[in-house]
Amino acid sequence: MAARYRLFDIGWILGTNLLVLAGVIAWGWPPGNVFLLFWIENAVLGAITAVRIATAQGPAAQPPGPKSILRFPRWGRVAFFVVHYGIFAVVHLVFVGLIAVGAGVSWSFWALGLPAVLIGLRYAVDLAGGWFAGRQRFATNAEQAFWSPYPRLIVLHVATLLGFAFATPPGGASQASWLAALAPVRAWFDALGYPISDGAVLVALLMVLKTIADLAMIRRGTPRDLQVSMDLGR
Numbered sequence: 001m002a003a004r005y006r007l008f009d010i011g012w013i014l015g016t017n018l019l020v021l022a023g024v025i026a027w028g029w030p031p032g033n034v035f036l037l038f039w040i041e042n043a044v045l046g047a048i049t050a051v052r053i054a055t056a057q058g059p060a061a062q063p064p065g066p067k068s069i070l071r072f073p074r075w076g077r078v079a080f081f082v083v084h085y086g087i088f089a090v091v092h093l094v095f096v097g098l099i100a101v102g103a104g105v106s107w108s109f110w111a112l113g114l115p116a117v118l119i120g121l122r123y124a125v126d127l128a129g130g131w132f133a134g135r136q137r138f139a140t141n142a143e144q145a146f147w148s149p150y151p152r153l154i155v156l157h158v159a160t161l162l163g164f165a166f167a168t169p170p171g172g173a174s175q176a177s178w179l180a181a182l183a184p185v186r187a188w189f190d191a192l193g194y195p196i197s198d199g200a201v202l203v204a205l206l207m208v209l210k211t212i213a214d215l216a217m218i219r220r221g222t223p224r225d226l227q228v229s230m231d232l233g234r
Contacts, residue, residue: 006130006218008125008129009122009126012118012122013211014211016118016119017207017210017211017214019115019118020115021203021207025196025200027111030106030111030199031200032099032102032103032105033105034207035099035159035163036096036100037112037115037116038096038156038206038210039092040116041119042092042149042152042156043089044120045149046081046082046089046149048123049148050081051127052137052145053074053078053081053142054075054078056137056142057137057141058137058144059141061141068143069142069143070142074142077142085149088153092156096160096163099163099164103199155209159206159209186201
């Protein structure tokens, strides 16, 4: 069962990311939508993580140290995470909002609502199927659950920095160098029959980076825990 949910998660990641990439390249979605979707995904992940922290029942590897969240009661762990993660989310929302305005954004359901719904469904299904039905919560303690979303936050950090550089590019030689760096990728898309803007080229590169990061985190975080979950489910 656990392996099946892992394959499902991989398939959903590839499908959702390819949908967003196709939307920008083939359907003309504004680049700002992708940055908003990055933030939405991290916000959804934060909510899911709060549930995981509240319901994790895995054993601690060692007695909790003075800085471990395991020293808090269950509600305290959730509250600390909401404040800690929430600060990052609010700061990122400010920058992502500026990027979206600078790079262009569409508020239509097709370009923003549908991908957001798919992102929410992916994490909801993973929570219900892998965490509860797949019994992963018995293989993961609250501290492991607490730190699990932060690698994805790093991806948003990178996307925010690159996006801010695109949305508010410096003038003169620096801007020319920035556009020259994107030129080979843009020329490759032109050769395929998809002439796209510099912003869309940047988004395409970020989506490739995000997909690699998503798949790497699934591979890094699942084998041992899934095996324990399968043993507990027998």
